Amino acid sequence: MADHQLITIVWSHYNEQVRWVLQRYGVEWREHAYLPVFHFLPVMWETLGRGVGHADKVSSRFSTPLLITDEGRRISDSREIMKYLSDRFAEKKNHLYPTAEVTQLQNYFHDHLGPATRKIVYYMLLPSPEINQEMVKKLVSLPQQWMFKFLGSIMTNMITQNLHINEKTVQKSLQKVRQIFSEISERIQSRKYLVGRKISAADISFACLASPVLWIDQSEGHSTIPVLDSKFPKEFIDLKEELRATPAGQFALRLFKEEHQTIKA
Numbered sequence: 168m169a170d171h172q173l174i175t176i177v178w179s180h181y182n183e184q185v186r187w188v189l190q191r192y193g194v195e196w197r198e199h200a201y202l203p204v205f206h207f208l209p210v211m212w213e214t215l216g217r218g219v220g221h222a223d224k225v226s227s228r229f230s231t232p233l234l235i236t237d238e239g240r241r242i243s244d245s246r247e248i249m250k251y252l253s254d255r256f257a258e259k260k261n262h263l264y265p266t267a268e269v270t271q272l273q274n275y276f277h278d279h280l281g282p283a284t285r286k287i288v289y290y291m292l293l294p295s296p297e298i299n300q301e302m303v304k305k306l307v308s309l310p311q312q313w314m315f316k317f318l319g320s321i322m323t324n325m326i327t328q329n330l331h332i333n334e335k336t337v338q339k340s341l342q343k344v345r346q347i348f349s350e351i352s353e354r355i356q357s358r359k360y361l362v363g364r365k366i367s368a369a370d371i372s373f374a375c376l377a378s379p380v381l382w383i384d385q386s387e388g389h390s391t392i393p394v395l396d397s398k399f400p401k402e403f404i405d406l407k408e409e410l411r412a413t414p415a416g417q418f419a420l421r422l423f424k425e426e427h428q429t430i431k432a
């Protein structure tokens with residue numbers, strides 16, 4: 168039987184959620200990692216005419232992650248994939264969706280936290296050619312690195328426009344992130360996980376979708392985000408430190424450190 172295959176935008180936080188679950192259940196997979204914009208053709212190739220993929224308020228119909236299962240099924244949307252993996256590979260006691268509250272929280276993070284952290288990080292880091300080049304060099308294949316050399320500025324413009332990234336929208340996103348961090352800080356004060364006594368999809372979604380603004384990298388448990396030599400702009404360092412100091416920030420860091428690994432059955 169073929170392995171599972173995962174088409175990703177390599178640095179995407181929505182994609183990290185799925186890697187987390189694959190890894191958690193010890194499922195083998197092959198990843199086809201792309202830069203944004205370059206993901207478009209491979210996803211289209213694998214989905215067109217199959218009735219797979221739909222646009223939603225945070226992404227296009229060709230969004231990543233896209234899972235091609237070992238049985239040839241295509242599943243798009245990180246939440247659908249996580250549910251599929253949990254149904255198929257988890258024992259009942261380790262299932263990631265034990266209650267409806269988990270799904271509600273996950274949808275809340277998907278719709279509000281994910282787009283806000285993405286906007287902020289692109290706004291603060293995309294203008295830095297050093298960071299872009301280092302990320303690209305450390306994360307994708309040589310042909311994509313070459314293409315990025317020529318198309319980099321067109322790609323960054325496309326990202327900025329498609330995601331409506333500007334001063335005004337980023338201020339709103341900052342407010343949203345601070346609001347969600349304060350809600351989660353409150354909620355997590357007296358408990359180890361967001362729902363019940365075991366890790367659930369809600370915890371994984373919070374940790375992953377918050378990770379860009381905390382800049383959780385490979386040294387802290389992230390699967391792909393490399394440790395960078397380039398310097399971050401001051402406004403980003405300040406934000407990262409502010410959010411890391413909150414109980415919600417500490418919670419996300421702890422989950423990456425302690426839970427982002429294969430569980431022993």
Ligand SMILES: N[C@@H](CCC(=O)N[C@@H](CS)C(=O)NCC(=O)O)C(=O)O
Pocket residue numbers: 176179180181206223225226227228229230231232243244245246277285
């Ligand atoms: N509903 C989707 C959202 C994922 C998403 O927004 N993915 C982004 C990367 S951060 C993407 O692939 N964007 C490109 C596109 O929409 O074509 C999911 O949960 O998988």
